[in-house]
Amino acid sequence: MGRIMKSTPKNGQSGDAAAISAAGLSVPVEFKGLFLDEAEKVLAALGEPRYRARQVLEWIYRRDAPSFSEMSNLPAELRSRLTVIGRILRLAPATKNVSTSDETTKFLFRLRDGEAVETVLIRYRQWASACVSTQVGCRMGCSFCASTIGGFVRQLTAGEILDQVLRVQALTGQAVGRVVVMGTGEPLENYDATIKFVRLLHEPYSLGLGYRHITISTSGLVPGIQRLAAEGLPVTLAVSLHAPRDELRRQLMPVAKRWDLEELVGAADAYGEATGRRVTYEYTLIDGVNDGRREARELADLLAGHLAHVNLIPLNPVAERAFRPSPGAAVREFQQSLERKGVAATVRREMGADINAACGQLRRARAKEGAARGEGAGRTDRPVKGR
Numbered sequence: 601m602g603r604i605m606k607s608t609p610k611n612g613q614s615g616d617a618a619a620i621s622a623a624g625l626s627v628p629v630e631f632k633g634l635f636l637d638e639a640e641k642v643l644a645a646l647g648e649p650r651y652r653a654r655q656v657l658e659w660i661y662r663r664d665a666p667s668f669s670e671m672s673n674l675p676a677e678l679r680s681r682l683t684v685i686g687r688i689l690r691l692a693p694a695t696k697n698v699s700t701s702d703e704t705t706k707f708l709f710r711l712r713d714g715e716a717v718e719t720v721l722i723r724y725r726q727w728a729s730a731c732v733s734t735q736v737g738c739r740m741g742c743s744f745c746a747s748t749i750g751g752f753v754r755q756l757t758a759g760e761i762l763d764q765v766l767r768v769q770a771l772t773g774q775a776v777g778r779v780v781v782m783g784t785g786e787p788l789e790n791y792d793a794t795i796k797f798v799r800l801l802h803e804p805y806s807l808g809l810g811y812r813h814i815t816i817s818t819s820g821l822v823p824g825i826q827r828l829a830a831e832g833l834p835v836t837l838a839v840s841l842h843a844p845r846d847e848l849r850r851q852l853m854p855v856a857k858r859w860d861l862e863e864l865v866g867a868a869d870a871y872g873e874a875t876g877r878r879v880t881y882e883y884t885l886i887d888g889v890n891d892g893r894r895e896a897r898e899l900a901d902l903l904a905g906h907l908a909h910v911n912l913i914p915l916n917p918v919a920e921r922a923f924r925p926s927p928g929a930a931v932r933e934f935q936q937s938l939e940r941k942g943v944a945a946t947v948r949r950e951m952g953a954d955i956n957a958a959c960g961q962l963r964r965a966r967a968k969e970g971a972a973r974g975e976g977a978g979r980t981d982r983p984v985k986g987r
């Protein structure tokens with residue numbers, strides 16, 4: 601009843617493709633990564649009723665259907681037409697899941713073009729947290745980070761970011777209740793795809809995740825933070841600080857040459873005000889570089905009285921870098937001196953150092969293995985040059 605009659609042109613399948621193109625969409629249609637209104641446009645071009653779009657997306661996001669043929673509440677004829685004009689992307693596991701603790705499992709996934717991305721699943725008691733990548737490689741150039749060593753390769757799409765969550769759920773049988781955008785890449789440099797991903801996570805036809813259970817971590821792109829504040833999404837903002845004064849921060853993070861600490865903390869404060877969310881400052885402790893009494897004092901002075909929280913991260917050593925993690929005693933002392941000055945600080949447990957869990961290390965390890973075996977330049981580690 602009330603069903604729109606389906607138009608089945610004489611030329612059948614190519615008629616569908618033409619109708620989709622005429623609606624301004626490209627064929628094949630990549631369904632994973634579409635919002636409901638976008639999927640409705642596709643189904644409308646096929647002469648199908650609106651509610652079919654929701655059915656298709658529920659299959660893709662909630663039931664993780666690998667193909668249209670599984671969608672048993674759609675007419676068989678529609679399933680075969682969708683198979684012709686549509687695709688459902690799916691990342692392929694590129695390594696065995698590496699896990700040496702009960703809590704952390706690291707995955708390397710192969711993308712359709714042969715590139716690779718890392719995703720980490722961190723298990724807590726009842727729920728799990730997924731750490732997703734937003735780019736293949738990274739152009740930020742932080743001196744202690746493995747992700748940036750091979751340079752930037754390409755942006756991920758919203759569907760590719762979302763599928764990291766779907767894949768770790770499927771491969772581990774664990775429901776993801778929290779998402780941290782803290783894998784490889786700078787999310788605010790891939791702004792549109794990151795926001796689309798975050799919104800998709802929240803949609804009721806998808807995972808229905810609360811925005812409060814999502815954290816976006818940035819190396820400190822001030823205009824991106826301002827744009828995010830205006831977005832009106834109450835996601836937690838994490839700012840990678842790593843140094844309490846500009847001169848030291850500029851040595852560790854090239855991005856600090858563009859915006860100084862005053863601008864950065866100002867933007868983070870404005871974010872906190874706009875969203876009511878306490879900002880997290882990430883501070884990786886590097887032995888003899890940023891972990892002294894002076895830095896603890898400067899950091900406390902910088903953040904005291906702000907709606908902020910410091911997450912101290914013992915450095916994960918990266919083979920290509922000389923930096924060492926601060927000893928446990930220095931970490932505790934640093935934390936205590938922040939707390940004494942009224943700045944909330946927690947220490948992140950060093951997770952997965954033995955499974956290359958620091959950003960970008962698994963992908964690099966694989967690229968190096970490939971190079972050692974003489975597999976060309978290693979598709980997972982292509983520099984940005986010539987692109």
Ligand code: SAH
Nearest residue numbers: 745782785786817818819840882915916958
């Ligand atoms: N580009 C974003 C998100 C990815 S990095 C950002 O910079 O925030 C996630 C966090 O891990 C950042 O705080 C980053 O500085 C930190 N990190 C990178 N390499 C690390 C290492 N070797 N040990 C510990 N933390 C590291």
